[in-house]
Amino acid sequence: MIRFIIKGLLRDSHRSILPIIVVSLGVMLTVLMNAWITGVMGDSIEFSAKFSSGHVKIMTRSYAENTAQNPIDLSLSNASELEASLNTEYPDLTWVERITFGGLIDSPDENGETKAQGPALGMGIDLLSENSEEIDRLNIRNSLKRGNFPQNPGEVLISEQFSQKLGVNPGDEITLISSTMYGSMAIANFKVSGTVAFGFAAMDRGAVIADIEDIRLALDMYDATGEILGFFNEGYFDRELADALVMDFNEKYSDPNDEFSPQMVSLTDQGSLSMMVSYAENMTGIIAFIFILVMSIVLWNAGLLSGLRRYGEVGLRLAIGEEKGHIYRSLISESVVIGIIGSTTGTMLGLFFAYILQTKGLDISGMMDDAKIMMPTIMRARITTETYYLGFIPGLFSTVLGTMLSGIGIYKRQTAQLFKELET
Amino acid sequence: METQNQISINKLSKHFPVGGGKFTALKEINLNFVEGEFSGLVGPSGSGKTTLLNIIGSLDSPSEGEAIVLGRAISKLSTKASAKLRKEELGFIFQSYNLLPVYTVYENVEFPLLLLNMSATERKNAVMEALDWVGLIPKIKSKPPQLSGGESQRVAIARAMVKKPKLVLADEPTANLDAENSFHILETMLKLNKDLKTSFLFATHDEKVIKYLKRKISLADGMVAKDEYISK
Structure with a gap:
């Protein structure tokens, strides 16, 4: 049948x-x-992960508590050693160093006098390494509005809106006025190679993107970094994996009695990202x-x-x-x-x-x-x-x-x- | 010697609900059939012949009275028991043949035997014998769409006869056939009736069929108007 x-x-x-x-x-x-x-x-x-939070992020304990202020004086020291350890212990993630800083951008006229000034939010990332993944990760090349992508040390990108506010064009020089990692005043000159559009107001108002080594030099941050971001190699955030990773890292590296000890947080632990x-x-x-x-x-x-x-x-x-x-x-x-x-x-x-x-x-x-x-x-x-x-x-x-x-x-x-x- | 009845119908009535009331399709029918009959329920549409045939075939049950078919009281049969009666002892022939179109002639005839759990060899012998009765051995691999109306009805007869039932119920079997095919079909059924002693009960208003009947039961408005044996 x-x-x-x-x-x-x-x-x-x-x-x-x-x-x-x-x-x-x-x-x-x-x-x-x-x-x-x-x-x-x-x-x-x-997008949020790539731009600011990573799938996981490592900062010092005190930096994590004041992260909204971009406190570079609370940055991680011996960053290269920590990054090397991370690459060995957690090879399923790509680790990148970033420095987020605040400051004032001064635009001089032809006599070197101040033409315009504006507060800036800066990001130091790996722009110039041959194998940098940051450029693609942040889609910077496709975001260029005018000028060129930085080719040499000392060249930076600024937001298109900010450049118009300052009256700055690609090829012009600007001065960053900020404070070093140790609290003293920092003044550094950069050349604007191009302008970019971010697509969101906070960055378009006054953002500067520079190579991380230039920022280290300018802010006296030898072998230091504000944050180390980790990205899962699969390309997607996995809440369970991230939570397990955070627990493991913090157990090994974080010391509640040391405010400069590293602390890892997951994407969902940062601001409104959990929501x-x-x-x-x-x-x-x-x-x-x-x-x-x-x-x-x-x-x-x-x-x-x-x-x-x-x-x-x-x-x-x-x-x-x-x-x-x-x-x-x-x-x-x-x-x-x-x-x-x-x-x-x-x-x-x-x-x-x-x-x-x-x-x-x-x-x-x-x-x-x-x-x-x-x-x-x-x-x-x-x-x-x-x-x-x-x-x-x-x-x-x-x-x-x-x-x-x-x-x-x-x-x-x-x-x-x-x-x-x-x-x- | 008294011949035992194959079918006994006693004061059988059948009502169908219509709107708030009921429609009486059969009214106090009394009939008896013995083994080997070649008889027919004759009458116009709506006279109740198909309803009576369905009750005898255990496809429906009486509202009042009783029909005892091959020793089983139809009104008391469970669904399983009525299926068993149809599976083992009754054969059906339909007006529109109702062959399964994706199966071959052989497989259509074999189908009722699959329900009887017969061995493959027994099934093969029975199918070939049934197809021989209706003269369709050359067509065993054909499928229904490749057959003429007459051939299709012959397959349906073979399917009804393959398990050698005691009683075959045929509802308007020649309605879709021309005169020549009707003649062949009726001759085949008459021969099987003679050779195998299988009883045939028709529901028909086709004169071609009526001419062959040995007993003609005329129904009108759900009642037996006339019950006559015809000598040939």
Whole structure:
């Protein structure tokens, strides 16, 4: 009997191939949409991570307490040694040093007198190393509005808005007036190589980006850094991994009695990012739920229609003497087989396209030609553990549920009624 | 010697709910059938012949009275027991053949035997024998869409006969056939009736079928209007 049913299933494309195609497509869309939404929502978190928080960040304990003031006098000493240890002990992350500083930018006229001044928020990053990942990480090259990218020590980028406020153009000199790590006054001259747009007001008002070695020199920060940022090599923030890492690092390195001992914090421990992560996770969940619900209804209906289409066959089988329960079970078994094949195929197809979107991404830079701002121009999908099994909810459960509901009609209808339907 | 009844129908009535009231399809029917009959329920549409055939086939149950088919009281049968009766002892032939289109002629005829848990060899022998009765051995690998109406109905007869049931119920079996095919079909059924002693009970208003009947039970408005044996 099983062979007989399988034979029928294989020969009747309306019972096998078409439902499998419908289920596969539904599951593929569910998987792909889930990965895409997860990726896009995660990108907004990643942008903050890349720009300021890292997936994890190491500062001195006292720096961490006053982080809003960018207190370079509380910076980490022996940064290269600590970074080397981090690279050895935590190779799953990329570690980068950054110095965030405040100060005054003075723009001189042709006589060397002050032409304009403005408060600046500066960021010292690795701009000039051959293998620096920071330039791509911050999408700096694509954010250039005027001038060139710094090629030599002493060259800096400033925000376009700030340059207009100061009346500074690429090629002009500016002076940074700040304080050194040890509290004395720091004055350093830089050449503006170009201007950039950040896309958010706080930075566009008055930001300066300089090579970290230049800033070390200017602020007397030999082998010191304000922060060491860690980025997971997978490219995405993982809350559980980050929490475990923070606990491990702080146990080994942090000393509650030493305010200059290093302390690691996770992305979610910084400002409102915890709320952002929760919001992104919730939104991803809600959107995924809605999509799964819609696909479930579609596939449930497909299962329902498939069952109803076979009322004639059911009538015949009843007339020949097959029991209602046997027919019902065989219809459900068929939908389980179709659900499993369709869900597996759909999940594999969905994962394939999600993988392409995860690795290559969708480049939207073409749409942003006139908006040269420091935001990601490649949107990516993200494959998570849920991506592997989410598609089975609509693919298997909804299809089987649809068949079960349509099959209940077999029980509710009188045998004679089914028999009559056989003749229509 | 008294012949034992294969079917005994006693004061059988059947009502269907219609709106707030009820429609009486059969009213106090009394009929008996013995083994080997070739009989028919005859009458216009709405006379109750299909309803009576369904009750005899245990596809429906009487509202009042009783139908005892092959020793089983239809109104007392559970769903399982009525399925068992149909599976083992009854054969059905339908107006529109109702063959399973994706299966071959052989597989369509084999289907009722799969429910009887017969061995593959027994099944093969029975199927080939049934197809031989209806002259369709050359078509065993064909599928229903490749068959003519007459051939399709012959497959349906083979399917009904393959398990050698005691009783075959045929609802308008020639309604979709032309005169020549109807003749062949009826000749085949008559031969099986003679050779295997299988009883045939038709529900029909087709004159071609009526000419072949040995007993004609005329129904009108749910009642037996006339019950006559026809000598050939």
